[in-house]
Amino acid sequence: MGTRNYRRKTSHSESGPGDGGRTGSWRVERPVVDRSICIPARRGKEACFICWLFCPEIVVSRTIPPTIDLEYCKGCGICAEECPTKAITMMDEAKFAQEGKE
Amino acid sequence: MDKDYLEIRWHGRGGQGAITAAKIVAGAAFASGYTGVVMAPSFGTERRGAPVMTSLKISKTKIYDLSPIERPDVVVVLDHLLLKEADVTGGLKPGGMIVLNTPAGHETYAFNGFGLATADVTAISVEAGLPHGMVNTGIIGSLEKAIRLLGIDILIRGIEEEFKTRRPERNSLAAKLAYEHTVTGD
Amino acid sequence: MHIIENGNVAAAMGIRLCRATVIAAYPITPQTPLTEKLSEYIDSGQMKAEYIPVESEHSAMAVCIAAASAGARVSTATSANGLLYMHEQVQWASGARLPIVMCVVNRAVGAPWNIWNDQQDSVSQRDTGWMQLYCADHQQIIDTVIKAYWIAEKSSIPVMVCYDGYILSHTYMPFDLPEQEKVDLFLPPFRPDYVLSPAEPANLNTVTLPDTRVDIHGELAHGYMEIRYLLQEDLRNSLELIGQAEQRFSEIFGRGTDPYLEDYLCADAEYVALGMGSITYQLRVSVDALRAEGIKVGVMGLRVYRPFPDEAVAAALQGKKGVIVFEKALSYGYEGALASDLKAALYDRLAATGALPRVRGFIAGIGGRDIRTAELTSSLRSAIQETTHTGPLWIGLNL
Numbered sequence: 001m002g003t004r005n006y007r008r009k010t011s012h013s014e015s016g017p018g019d020g021g022r023t024g025s026w027r028v029e030r031p032v033v034d035r036s037i038c039i040p041a042r043r044g045k046e047a048c049f050i051c052w053l054f055c056p057e058i059v060v061s062r063t064i065p066p067t068i069d070l071e072y073c074k075g076c077g078i079c080a081e082e083c084p085t086k087a088i089t090m091m092d093e094a095k096f097a098q099e100g101k102e
Numbered sequence: 103m104d105k106d107y108l109e110i111r112w113h114g115r116g117g118q119g120a121i122t123a124a125k126i127v128a129g130a131a132f133a134s135g136y137t138g139v140v141m142a143p144s145f146g147t148e149r150r151g152a153p154v155m156t157s158l159k160i161s162k163t164k165i166y167d168l169s170p171i172e173r174p175d176v177v178v179v180l181d182h183l184l185l186k187e188a189d190v191t192g193g194l195k196p197g198g199m200i201v202l203n204t205p206a207g208h209e210t211y212a213f214n215g216f217g218l219a220t221a222d223v224t225a226i227s228v229e230a231g232l233p234h235g236m237v238n239t240g241i242i243g244s245l246e247k248a249i250r251l252l253g254i255d256i257l258i259r260g261i262e263e264e265f266k267t268r269r270p271e272r273n274s275l276a277a278k279l280a281y282e283h284t285v286t287g288d
Numbered sequence: 289m290h291i292i293e294n295g296n297v298a299a300a301m302g303i304r305l306c307r308a309t310v311i312a313a314y315p316i317t318p319q320t321p322l323t324e325k326l327s328e329y330i331d332s333g334q335m336k337a338e339y340i341p342v343e344s345e346h347s348a349m350a351v352c353i354a355a356a357s358a359g360a361r362v363s364t365a366t367s368a369n370g371l372l373y374m375h376e377q378v379q380w381a382s383g384a385r386l387p388i389v390m391c392v393v394n395r396a397v398g399a400p401w402n403i404w405n406d407q408q409d410s411v412s413q414r415d416t417g418w419m420q421l422y423c424a425d426h427q428q429i430i431d432t433v434i435k436a437y438w439i440a441e442k443s444s445i446p447v448m449v450c451y452d453g454y455i456l457s458h459t460y461m462p463f464d465l466p467e468q469e470k471v472d473l474f475l476p477p478f479r480p481d482y483v484l485s486p487a488e489p490a491n492l493n494t495v496t497l498p499d500t501r502v503d504i505h506g507e508l509a510h511g512y513m514e515i516r517y518l519l520q521e522d523l524r525n526s527l528e529l530i531g532q533a534e535q536r537f538s539e540i541f542g543r544g545t546d547p548y549l550e551d552y553l554c555a556d557a558e559y560v561a562l563g564m565g566s567i568t569y570q571l572r573v574s575v576d577a578l579r580a581e582g583i584k585v586g587v588m589g590l591r592v593y594r595p596f597p598d599e600a601v602a603a604a605l606q607g608k609k610g611v612i613v614f615e616k617a618l619s620y621g622y623e624g625a626l627a628s629d630l631k632a633a634l635y636d637r638l639a640a641t642g643a644l645p646r647v648r649g650f651i652a653g654i655g656g657r658d659i660r661t662a663e664l665t666s667s668l669r670s671a672i673q674e675t676t677h678t679g680p681l682w683i684g685l686n687l
Contacts, residue, residue, distance in 0.1 A: 011400030145454040166569035
């Protein structure tokens with residue numbers, strides 16, 4: 001099957017899940033949010049969301065509490081680095097694989 | 103297995119040292135009279151932890167064809183978890199050999215039509231005094247046990263030369279122990 | 289002594305052995321390990337040189353021009369868009385008659401963005417007045433770098449040493465590491481006619497008029513046209529220098545081939561495949577397969593692209609029924625660049641004989657698309673056996 005009738009003649013990649021593949025498989029560490037420290041989680045209101053703002057892949061949700069889309073989170077650790085209250089910890093992915101969690 | 107021309111594909115993760123392992127085997131093969139050796143890592147963007155492939159062609163005569171290996175004789179898998187993430191046996195010739203680092207027993211696998219050699223190279227390497235996860239020297243011992251191409255001694259010398267400033271005896275011990283403990287099902 | 293290393297390291301070792309004293313380069317995949325190796329050599333003291341980190345390839349070439357003008361033996365290396373970025377200075381360097389040796393690690397040019405191998409980068413620079421030498425394996429890379437300095441310094445013309453990105457640059461294979469003493473014997477220290485000097489101030493490559501002019505000594509000095517003519521004349525005469533370099537190299541190092549063409553089974557061939565770089569070695573496998581079918585075919589690897597060795601190529605192909613060109617670049621809007629250059633050479637040299645070999649062209653490996661040997665073989669077979677061929681045909685296209 002060929003590409004003759006593809007709608008464009010240039011290289012054109014659009015934002016959206018999966019154009020780079022299942023990038024979650026790249027992870028060596030995953031971010032874990034401690035809800036007792038995370039400001040919006042603690043207060044039950046919209047606040048902070050620095051993790052959502054800084055995530056380069058938009059896998060952190062702007063919700064109370066913020067959640068991580070593990071299908072695409074690459075484990076870069078920027079959210080943990082930027083969190084002002086250090087509510088996010090990067091944990092070894094192998095630990096989760098062994099325990100059968102995914 | 104044609105001992106005059108052999109194609110070996112290595113499956114590892116970025117940063118795990120598959121390239122170094124292939125390079126050591128290439129050097130030992132060349133020193134043993136294989137005039138043609140070509141080792142090619144996966145070409146492209148790299149990242150730690152991602153599945154990568156290295157190809158090694160060994161020949162008694164100069165190799166002119168540098169195109170990717172399509173039908174390897176041997177595949178070496180540095181980490182059993184890769185079995186789920188990459189098509190490690192893709193193209194493997196019928197009767198071809200799989201060399202696998204795994205904590206599971208040889209009998210737990212059923213690769214029909216292929217030979218299998220297993221060892222817990224991760225544990226063996228730790229036993230030899232290496233940090234957890236450094237399996238690229240141990241796996242060389244498993245490979246030699248599986249294909250009996252060059253003799254373990256020349257590979258030991260190659261390992262010690264490559265690692266001469268980085269714990270050479272521990273690395274060569276990992277290879278020796280893996281060579282002894284690799285199960286080939288024969 | 290044989291060692292096993294990758295093509296980038298082979299190139300870096302060649303530059304080190306030639307005792308280059310100034311390196312100015314900017315990293316770009318797949319050249320980067322070459323420049324990193326050079327900076328390691330300099331940092332460790334193995335190479336007595338200055339590494340001048342620059343912020344772009346344009347500046348890299350500008351620094352090379354300045355340093356060469358001051359009498360240093362200089363080198364740089366680049367690929368693809370890096371080469372294109374320095375293009376203005378590339379043209380400058382040849383017009384300024386500076387013997388800079390630049391490794392071009394062949395990579396596809398953007399857009400779209402692509403880091404893998406093809407030869408569009410260097411081939412698109414074939415008109416610049418630089419020499420271009422192509423390598424098919426690591427021995428050729430290190431040997432050609434060494435020859436390049438000698439040729440460049442004898443002719444005062446810069447030289448590009450081109451080799452396939454990834455396929456050669458990142459692949460490991462054995463090659464003989466030339467001994468330093470022999471390299472020193474082959475390549476004497478760089479002694480240019482004029483070196484930038486406060487004691488004899490001069491203005492280099494100034495505005496040059498269309499017409500000739502009388503200089504301060506009362507002598508008639510060149511106009512722009514004469515200077516450019518002399519570049520062309522010296523480039524054409526360099527074909528002989530390239531032959532001399534091969535001869536000297538072979539006397540000192542004990543190895544060498546034809547300076548322009550690497551021949552495999554061409555003597556009694558009716559058809560000849562032609563290419564540049566690693567693809568010519570891969571074609572040997574195809575040639576062997578077709579020979580086993582009774583087809584009389586050979587492959588010729590072109591080692592010198594500029595100056596184009598038209599006389600040698602035409603002589604080698606005279607009497608052949610056909611030439612099949614396999615290339616990784618084209619002159620967009622027309623056809624494969626090598627195919628065009630070949631046809632011009634055959635027409636000029638052989639049309640009068642009344643027997644021109646048929647020329648067919650293939651484009652392969654663009655943007656690093658894998659070239660499967662089986663596809664190469666069937667393309668070569670079909671070009672020989674079929675009478676219709678509107679080319680160039682692109683191998684492995686998925687349209």
